[in-house]
Amino acid sequence: MTGPRAGALARATIGLGTALTVLGIAVVALLDPTYIHAVLDAAGSASILGLDRSTTQAVSDRTIHELVFGPATFAFRVSPGGPRFYDPAEASHLHDASNLLHAFLVVVAVGVVALVASIARYRRDPGAWHAVRTGAVAFAVVFAAVGLFFAVAFDTAFTLFHEIFFPQGNWEFNAATEKMVQLYPTPFWEIISMTLAALILVLCAVAWLLATLRLRSLEPREVRDAGPVRPGSAR
Numbered sequence: 001m002t003g004p005r006a007g008a009l010a011r012a013t014i015g016l017g018t019a020l021t022v023l024g025i026a027v028v029a030l031l032d033p034t035y036i037h038a039v040l041d042a043a044g045s046a047s048i049l050g051l052d053r054s055t056t057q058a059v060s061d062r063t064i065h066e067l068v069f070g071p072a073t074f075a076f077r078v079s080p081g082g083p084r085f086y087d088p089a090e091a092s093h094l095h096d097a098s099n100l101l102h103a104f105l106v107v108v109a110v111g112v113v114a115l116v117a118s119i120a121r122y123r124r125d126p127g128a129w130h131a132v133r134t135g136a137v138a139f140a141v142v143f144a145a146v147g148l149f150f151a152v153a154f155d156t157a158f159t160l161f162h163e164i165f166f167p168q169g170n171w172e173f174n175a176a177t178e179k180m181v182q183l184y185p186t187p188f189w190e191i192i193s194m195t196l197a198a199l200i201l202v203l204c205a206v207a208w209l210l211a212t213l214r215l216r217s218l219e220p221r222e223v224r225d226a227g228p229v230r231p232g233s234a235r
Contacts, residue, residue: 005125010118014128015135017115018207022139024108026199030192031068033061039195043188049179051078059085060183063094072098090180093170100165126218132211140204147197154190 029035037057040046046056059078066072074091075084086094122128150157162171175181 004122005127010122011127011131011134013114014118014122014131015138017111017118018132018135019139020108020111021115022136022200022203022207024105024112025203026196027104027108029199030196031064033057033064035195036060036064039188039191040183042191043185045183045185045188048182048185056183063183067094067098067101070098085179087178089170090173090178093166093173094180096166096168096170124218126215129211129214129218133208133215136204136207136211140201143197143200143204147193150193150197154186154193158186158189 037060040056040060041053045060046053049056051059055078062076063074066074066076072095074086074094077083078085084091119128119132146157173181175185
C-alpha cells in the first residue's frame with residue numbers, strides 16, 4: 001500500500017523546498033569563520049586595511065556575528081576608546097544587510113519545514129521523489145546561469161544584486177576611505193561567489209542522487225531484480 005499521492009501543489013512545494021534547502025545550507029556554510037578567514041587572506045584584506053591578520057579576522061568575526069545574531073548596530077571599535085570601525089553610512093548598510101539575511105533565513109526555514117512535512121507525508125510516493133530531483137536539477141540550471149553571469153560580468157551582476165535588494169541606494173562606498181569595502185574587497189566577493197556556486201551544484205547533485213536511490217528502493221523487487229528491458233527481449 002503506497003499511501004496518498006502528491007498532487008501538483010505538493011510536488012511544487014517539494015521542488016521549491018528542495019531548492020531553498022540547498023541554498024540555505026550553502027549560504028550558512030559560507031559563514032563558517034575558518035572559511036571566511038581563508039578568503040580574507042586570499043583577498044588581501046589585512047594589507048588593504050593596514051591591520052594585522054588577527055585583528056582583521058576579529059573585526060570580520062564581530063561583523064558577521066552582528067549580522068546574524070545582532071544587535072546589528074555595528075558600532076564596535078577596534079581598540080577601546082578608539083574610533084568606531086564603521087562610519088554611520090556603513091553601519092546603516094550593514095543593518096539593512098542583517099535584515100535581508102534574517103528575511104532570507106525565515107524564507108529558507110519555511111521551505112525546509114514544507115519540504116520535510118511533504119516528504120514525511122508522501123515518502124512512499126515516487127512522484128514526491130521525482131519532485132525532489134526536478135527541484136534539484138532546475139535550481140542547478142538556474143544557479144549555473146546566474147553563476148555564469150557573475151563570472152563574465154561580476155561588476156554588473158554585483159551592482160544589479162544591490163540595486164534589487166538595497167533599493168534605498170546606501171550601498172556604494174569609497175574603497176580608499178571606507179572600511180567595509182577594504183575588509184571585504186571585490187576579490188573577497190568573487191571567491192565567495194565561486195564557492196557558493198560550487199557548493200550549490202554539489203548539493204543539488206547530492207539531492208538528485210538521494211532522490212534517485214529512494215526511487216529505486218520504491219520499485220517492486222521483481223522490477224529491480226529484472227534490470228533494464230533490452231529491445232526484442234521477452235520477460
